[in-house]
Amino acid sequence: MIIGGGPNRIGQGIEFDYTCVHAAFTLREMGYESILVNCNPETVSTDYDTSDKLYFEPVTVEDVLSIYEKEKPQGAIVQFGGQTPLNLANELEEAGVRYWELLLTVSILQKTGTGSR
Secondary structure, rough: OOOOOOOOOOOOHHHHHHHHHHHHHHHHHHHOOOEEEEEOOOHHHHHHOOOEOOOOOOOHHHHHHHHHHOOOOOOOOOOOOOOHHHHHHHHHOOOOOOOOOHHHHHHHHHHHHOOOO
């Protein structure tokens, strides 16, 4: 489950949307079903075919937990959505959300070309 950045704000770049989209593509290439949680209607991450499942819901602890409990994914990816999902990480972890393996994160970074940042 990839947690997107939510609505873009002044000063936020679209690179977060870009990396979330490529994380979904990489998961698909690796044979995994991807679930994306994001609520920004102006981004490609909310296109119907970017991920296998799309939740157009607010990026809040309550909403993400509800989706996590319903879908029961192998883990959550918060690294690519920018500050919004990172701010939720501690509360999500305390609620039992597992984070995805480092190996997958490295693979996604290599495929998106963002690993050198």
